[in-house]
Amino acid sequence: MATEMVQEYIVRTRDLTKQYQLGDQTVYALRDVKLDIRRGEYISIMGPSGSGKSTLFNMIGGLDKPTSGTVFIDEVDMAQLDAFELAWLRCRKIGYIFQTFNLIPVMTALENVTLPMIFAGMSSDEMLEKGVKLLETVGLGERLHHKPAQLSGGQQQRVAIARSLANDPAIVLADEPTGNLDLRTGKEIIELLRRLNKEQGVTIISATHDLKMIDVSDRVIWIRDGRIERIENREDIELRLGEVEGEEE
Amino acid sequence: MASEAGQPPSKGGIQRQIKLPLRQAFKISLRNITIRLGRAAITASGTFLSIAFLMVVCTQAVAMGAMAIAQNPEQARPPAEWTVKTVLFPIIRALSLNPDEIMRARSAWLVVMSLLVCTVGITNSMLMSVTERFREIGTMKCLGALDRFIVNLLLIESGLMGLLGSLAGSVLGMGVMVVWYRLQIGTRLFAHFDWLTLFACLIFSVVIGTLLSIVAAILPAIRAAKLPPAAALRTEI
Ligand SMILES: Nc1ncnc2c1ncn2[C@@H]1O[C@H](COP(=O)(O)OP(=O)(O)O)[C@@H](O)[C@H]1O
Ligand SMILES: [Mg+2]
Numbered sequence: 001m002a003t004e005m006v007q008e009y010i011v012r013t014r015d016l017t018k019q020y021q022l023g024d025q026t027v028y029a030l031r032d033v034k035l036d037i038r039r040g041e042y043i044s045i046m047g048p049s050g051s052g053k054s055t056l057f058n059m060i061g062g063l064d065k066p067t068s069g070t071v072f073i074d075e076v077d078m079a080q081l082d083a084f085e086l087a088w089l090r091c092r093k094i095g096y097i098f099q100t101f102n103l104i105p106v107m108t109a110l111e112n113v114t115l116p117m118i119f120a121g122m123s124s125d126e127m128l129e130k131g132v133k134l135l136e137t138v139g140l141g142e143r144l145h146h147k148p149a150q151l152s153g154g155q156q157q158r159v160a161i162a163r164s165l166a167n168d169p170a171i172v173l174a175d176e177p178t179g180n181l182d183l184r185t186g187k188e189i190i191e192l193l194r195r196l197n198k199e200q201g202v203t204i205i206s207a208t209h210d211l212k213m214i215d216v217s218d219r220v221i222w223i224r225d226g227r228i229e230r231i232e233n234r235e236d237i238e239l240r241l242g243e244v245e246g247e248e249e
Numbered sequence: 250m251a252s253e254a255g256q257p258p259s260k261g262g263i264q265r266q267i268k269l270p271l272r273q274a275f276k277i278s279l280r281n282i283t284i285r286l287g288r289a290a291i292t293a294s295g296t297f298l299s300i301a302f303l304m305v306v307c308t309q310a311v312a313m314g315a316m317a318i319a320q321n322p323e324q325a326r327p328p329a330e331w332t333v334k335t336v337l338f339p340i341i342r343a344l345s346l347n348p349d350e351i352m353r354a355r356s357a358w359l360v361v362m363s364l365l366v367c368t369v370g371i372t373n374s375m376l377m378s379v380t381e382r383f384r385e386i387g388t389m390k391c392l393g394a395l396d397r398f399i400v401n402l403l404l405i406e407s408g409l410m411g412l413l414g415s416l417a418g419s420v421l422g423m424g425v426m427v428v429w430y431r432l433q434i435g436t437r438l439f440a441h442f443d444w445l446t447l448f449a450c451l452i453f454s455v456v457i458g459t460l461l462s463i464v465a466a467i468l469p470a471i472r473a474a475k476l477p478p479a480a481a482l483r484t485e486i
Contacts, residue, residue: 091393
């Protein structure tokens with residue numbers, strides 16, 4: 001009990017529900033989701049397409065408002081934040097990685113990485129130095145001035161990862177980061193995320209249906225039809241993998 | 250927990266996002282225009298055409314006035330006085346130079362209509378170019394952009410395109426007409442030409458083209474900026 005109390009949770013959700021109204025039909029994208037994520041964890045949210053992973057990503061990331069229920073980031077109820085605080089949170093506390101990379105096409109790799117630093121009010125010299133360092137960290141030190149269109153998918157995702165770390169966030173949220181990549185490149189991206197999680201202590205929450213993610217995750221949250229089916233530690237999963245593969249698609 | 254000191258009622262160290270100086274939005278807008286030059290040209294072409302038309306009408310009125318003086322100085326119409334009104338709207342003075350009353354009225358109508366069409370046209374192309382970029386706007390909001398930054402960005406962009414479009418349009422509209430009269434009537438016409446009024450019209454056209462471009466972009470810009478990031482990111486183009 002007592003150890004539970006001092007445990008530091010960076011993300012908690014309570015009764016998190018999101019419904020969409022499509023005509024006279026109500027779609028529950030999330031239903032009463034209760035989650036506790038510790039600082040420094042690598043979490044995978046696994047589930048088939050349409051299970052509510054992106055919706056959960058949006059709620060935790062403050063990109064959309066829940067229909068009911070609460071998201072706490074560092075024990076702060078996100079619903080209590082005004083537009084300025086929410087923007088600060090998105091800028092400083094959370095880094096985002098998307099399936100489609102979402103780099104700004106007219107900007108170079110370096111400019112993409114330094115954009116969040118502009119929003120944080122950093123000086124240009126600091127910005128350049130840090131941007132170069134981040135791109136070197138993700139192995140793109142030679143591609144600073146390339147535009148996204150001149151980079152491969154894997155390289156674009158590396159730029160996006162560097163960008164997500166621009167303002168030293170506590171959490172990196174990823175929505176199917178390997179969804180648009182081939183097997184090998186996907187594996188490299190997963191390894192990179194794991195390394196950053198280990199070296200920099202950043203909490204990683206990744207929505208995915210890529211089973212390769214299981215190997216690097218501390219815990220896997222299985223979600224189906226907007227509900228949490230089960231939460232497992234990695235060690236407990238290996239045994240059930242066969243059963244899981246049967247469930248996919 | 251990283252709670253910074255000195256902030257009022259601590260929300261777990263969460264602070265308020267800073268407002269960026271306009272200069273930052275300006276820098277990004279300028280790059281957007283120079284890199285998407287083709288797109289910018291299409292958006293600006295509406296302004297370009299209406300402002301060119303405006304200057305054609307003005308030059309024509311000034312030329313009519315000059316012709317009247319050349320033919321019969323006694324019957325030439327005295328132009329409207331330089332008052333606050335005619336300084337602010339030199340087109341009024343230009344149109345008043347035309348001795349043909351019916352043509353004066355018709356020109357005034359054409360000017361008003363062309364400016365209306367121009368505004369609708371720019372709103373439309375801004376809506377299009379903003380919709381195309383919902384995803385980019387959503388991404389910027391994820392990275393910490395405030396709504397007002399997005400609005401500033403889009404207004405500056407539209408204003409810059411309006412400035413370029415109307416500069417090119419007004420110079421071309423006036424230039425084409427001046428060359429045309431030079432070929433048709435010859436240099437003697439220019440002796441009686443009210444250049445001052447014409448240049449006042451040129452400046453006015455550029456200003457009005459730029460302003461209209463900014464005004465026309467206000468609605469699309471606010472609409473885009475207000476979109477929740479999740480919705481903006483969902484759009485597939
Ligand atoms: N903006 C929306 N409007 C209507 N329905 C939506 C919207 N976003 C998601 N949904 C629905 O919510 C459910 C969960 O979607 P999503 O979170 O995108 O799933 P996943 O990311 O796991 O594939 C799906 O049934 C989807 O159709
Ligand atoms: Mg999804």
